[in-house]
Amino acid sequence: MDINKLHYFFQAAELKNFTKAAERCHIAQTTMSKYIAVLEQELGCKFFIRSGKSVSLTRQGQLFYEEMRKIAERYQELCQELQRMDNLELRIGMITTDYENFPVLRAFEQAYPDISVYFSFAEEEKLLADLRQHRLDALICPNILTLEQYGLDEMERVDLITFEESLVYSKELLENYNSLQGVVASQPIITKASEETYQEFCRTQLKELYGTTFSDVLLVKTISQQLLMLNLSRGFAFLPSLFMADYENLEFFPMPPEFSETAQLLYSPSFVSSGLQGLLDYIHENK
Incomplete structure (x- = not known):
């Protein structure tokens, strides 16, 4: 199965017409029909019920559509994550905005001008979801934040600065x-x-x-x-x-x-981009 051609199946399922799906995908109708036939043969089940010019999904086809949609979306996200891991970018979400001065971040940007640092401000739940989905590399949050309710127990914390x-x-x-x-x-x-x-x-x-x-x-x-x-x-x-x-x-x-409250850097040890690794190394070297 070629995952890059799954959009052929998705278009056929959504448009309920092989000819229209082929036009949408910029391929010949015969190519579309052949792809669907090969896919059904490969997986050993029928995905479509043909009725004149229109088609509809079988039960197996509906299940395949729903689950493969999730897999395809995750595949695209994974491709983006893999590309980002080598990018010299660092995306940080700010849960706490009580403090305006983080000397270590300012010093890091001065020491590594080739790493572009971006900051995001949003609700706590949104930022934590973005961190979990690797849309952010790390969060800055207070040490009083507990993570059990968000299912983020595997996250690591690094102290940045403590305030009386x-x-x-x-x-x-x-x-x-x-x-x-x-x-x-x-x-x-x-x-x-x-x-x-x-x-x-x-x-x-x-x-x-x-x-x-x-x-x-x-x-x-x-x-x-x-x-x-x-x-x-x-x-x-x-x-x-x-x-x-x-x-x-x-x-x-x-x-x-x-x-005392400590502002911490929160990140996932399973996803460390080049930019984040640079910041972590800098923090440990300058403690």
């Missing part, structure tokens, strides 16, 4: 509740992390540190939404301490190292 975190709330909330403990006990945590394991970690750590914790969670999608809710006194959040100088109306209380 602060517990943040408005000065208005501090005036109303008099202390950090009062704010935590009465207000929800405002977070982008939907993972229950992270939320439970925060509850447990706050209870151990301050003798109290939160009950409610206010989920947001972006750090801009997080900051808006903080400024509106809708709760408290954990943010990088580097934001402290930019928001005079917010209180920043530095947290211990357990709350």
Whole structure:
């Protein structure tokens, strides 16, 4: 079976007419009929029911069409992946946009100007799907991201940079509740992390540190939404301490190292393009 000629079969199945399918494929009608006959003989079953000038799929033909469509699509994707593995390109998805400064990426681009680096921004689910399908080489994500729910347990992580975190709330909330403990006990945590394991970690750590914790969670999608809710006194959040100088109306209380967040490079060890391998080597050499 010549996989490159499967589109003959697909066109015949979709157009339900050998003559029209042949015209679409730019071949003679006799060539189309001969191809279908050889294919049926090779696999030992009839794929088409002939009725005058039109044709329709048998049960075997319908099954073959549905499954071979999937195989053909995957074959095309695989060809593209194999070509990309030797390309000097690096495609990185950005799950976290909290941080604007990744020195290692800037230094890598300066050290290897022949490798073109492209960045993608989208919803977490979309980026993870693109990584799984090898449309992206890697993702930059926070270490709090858990992968079990996405079926990505086989992925590897490399630390890029660690940020100290602060517990943040408005000065208005501090005036109303008099202390950090009062704010935590009465207000929800405002977070982008939907993972229950992270939320439970925060509850447990706050209870151990301050003798109290939160009950409610206010989920947001972006750090801009997080900051808006903080400024509106809708709760408290954990943010990088580097934001402290930019928001005079917010209180920043530095947290211990357990709350530090690390931005990581997430990738599949089974698909490492030349560009990604160059970045991984550079990171390990400059640790």
